Amino acid sequence: MTPADIPPPQAAVPDAGPASGAPRALLPIAAFDIRADGSAIPVEDPWPGPVPAGGAAWRWFHFDRSSETFAVWAGQNLPTPVRQALLAAEARPRADLVEGGLLLTLRGINFNPGAESEDMVSVRLYAAERLVVTARLRRIFAVDEIRAEITGGSAPSGPGAFVARLAAMLTARIEALVAEREDATDEVEEVLLDDRPDAVGAGEREISRLSRSVIKLRRHIAPQREALGRLAALEWPLFGKAERYELREVANRMQRVVEEIDSVRDRLASLRSHIDSQHAARIGRQGFVLSVVAAIFLPLGFLTGLFGVNVAGMPGVEAPWAFAALSVASVAIGLGLFFLFRWLKWF
Numbered sequence: 001m002t003p004a005d006i007p008p009p010q011a012a013v014p015d016a017g018p019a020s021g022a023p024r025a026l027l028p029i030a031a032f033d034i035r036a037d038g039s040a041i042p043v044e045d046p047w048p049g050p051v052p053a054g055g056a057a058w059r060w061f062h063f064d065r066s067s068e069t070f071a072v073w074a075g076q077n078l079p080t081p082v083r084q085a086l087l088a089a090e091a092r093p094r095a096d097l098v099e100g101g102l103l104l105t106l107r108g109i110n111f112n113p114g115a116e117s118e119d120m121v122s123v124r125l126y127a128a129e130r131l132v133v134t135a136r137l138r139r140i141f142a143v144d145e146i147r148a149e150i151t152g153g154s155a156p157s158g159p160g161a162f163v164a165r166l167a168a169m170l171t172a173r174i175e176a177l178v179a180e181r182e183d184a185t186d187e188v189e190e191v192l193l194d195d196r197p198d199a200v201g202a203g204e205r206e207i208s209r210l211s212r213s214v215i216k217l218r219r220h221i222a223p224q225r226e227a228l229g230r231l232a233a234l235e236w237p238l239f240g241k242a243e244r245y246e247l248r249e250v251a252n253r254m255q256r257v258v259e260e261i262d263s264v265r266d267r268l269a270s271l272r273s274h275i276d277s278q279h280a281a282r283i284g285r286q287g288f289v290l291s292v293v294a295a296i297f298l299p300l301g302f303l304t305g306l307f308g309v310n311v312a313g314m315p316g317v318e319a320p321w322a323f324a325a326l327s328v329a330s331v332a333i334g335l336g337l338f339f340l341f342r343w344l345k346w347f
Contacts, residue, residue, distance in 0.1 A: 026069050030062040030147050034155045050077045050131045058130045058159055060150070062143060065124065065135035078133065082126045086135045091122060093227035095234060101128035102236055104163065106227065107220050108170040109177050111141045117177055118216035125166070127159040129238065134166075142169035160238035164246045167228060171250050171257070174221060178257050178264070181217070184210055185264050185271075192271055207271055214265045221261060225254045292346055296337045300330050 031043035033056035041056065052059035063070040065087060074083040079099045085091065091105045104127070107120040121138040134143060146165060149155065156162040184206065191203040232247040239247070307314065307326055315322070 026073055027067060028061045028063050028070075030060070030150075032060050032150055032155070034058050034060060034150065036157075038155045038157065039153050040150045040155050047073070050128075050133075052130055057157075058132065060132045060162065061134070062147065063133070063135045065137055070135065074133075078126065086124050086126060086133070091124065093122075093224040095227045095231035097234060097236060098126075101126055101131075102159075102163065102234070102238070104227075104231065106167065106170055107224055108140050108142050109173045110138065111173075112139055116213075116216075118213050118220075120217075120220040123166070123170075125163065127163055127238065129159070132159045132162050142166060142173060145169060158238060160236070160240060160243045163231075164239075164243040164250070167231065167250045168246060171228070171253050174217075174224075175253060175257055178217065178261050181210060181214060181264050182260060185267050188271060189267070192274065203271075204275055207268055207275070211265070211268050211272075214261055214268065218258070218261050218265065221254070221258055225251075225258050228254045288346075292341055295341070296334055299333055299337070303330060303333070 025046040026048065028043075031048065032040040033043055033052045034040050035055065036057045041053070043053075043059065043061075048059075048061075050059065071083075071087055074086060078086070079101070081098050082101065082103055085098075085103055085105070093107060094103070094105045096103050102125070104125040105122060106125075107122050109117050110119045110121045111117070112121070115138075121136065121140055123140045123143060124135045126133045136143065143166065146156070146162070146169065156165050188203050188206050188210070191206075228247070228251040232244070232251040303326070
């Protein structure tokens with residue numbers, strides 16, 4: 001289930017440029033100061049800093065990384081390696097400690113309208129002692145769900161808990177999609193391997209579709225398994241005992257997901273081999289039947305060709321019963337060859 005779309009806060013488009021100095025409005029998708037009791041206060045400062053307001057435990061910003069104002073703000077408030085990682089055009093899943101903070105890139109299922117689920121979307125995160133910054137290019141529904149929880153007064157207790165919650169949500173959605181692919185593969189197996197094999201090619205088309213989907217998922221998920229394993233092993237002070245346990249569990253779940261998708265890929269390859277062998281066997285049977293038919297009619301063709309020559313001395317030319325005798329002989333020879341081949345178990 002995906003959360004309802006929560007519109008980002010509205011604000012005027014800022015002036016930004018060399019002549020006007022710093023932009024007057026940051027325009028994040030979400031910005032909250034989180035208190036220790038889990039309640040949240042929207043950040044209303046048009047150009048806020050990374051430190052939460054008085055009384056708040058930590059601050060969360062969520063940005064569209066294509067925003068020019070975000071690039072300016074990141075240059076002013078984040079370490080250079082972090083800014084470069086958050087704004088890079090391409091990135092693969094990673095988990096590293098950078099200048100005392102956590103730099104994390106993960107991928108999630110693409111639930112955006114008109115998009116394929118396998119074209120996964122990435123979320124980039126930087127977390128420090130009192131700050132969490134997330135950035136995305138396309139909408140991440142797991143982040144939207146966390147945002148809804150924060151708005152409802154159930155915010156994570158700190159940056160470490162936020163990271164663990166995000167990793168768990170992304171993994172849960174990946175697990176659900178892989179389970180759907182497994183169920184679809186089960187249905188294809190039932191169609192192709194039962195007593196009445198697929199006769200219209202629907203099963204074959206579904207195998208091709210599932211194979212493309214699984215290949216895309218495997219390409220995106222395998223690096224995420226490595227990143228989550230590294231994340232679970234990091235010695236970061238903001239991870240408490242509960243967060244470490246949850247991250248280890250998430251890493252194990254992702255390992256199992258990769259194993260399941262490998263199993264689905266192997267099953268689909270086996271089904272494809274089964275279909276190819278069925279096609280080859282069918283072609284072989286049809287060729288053999290044609291060979292038997294040709295063997296039966298070969299002597300009959302010889303007889304008709306022999307008696308069809310128009311030369312003097314052909315026997316039976318003057319006899320009125322000659323054509324009937326030739327026809328009966330041809331039928332007898334054909335039936336004789338037919339039963340001979342059956343006795344030899346050629347077909």
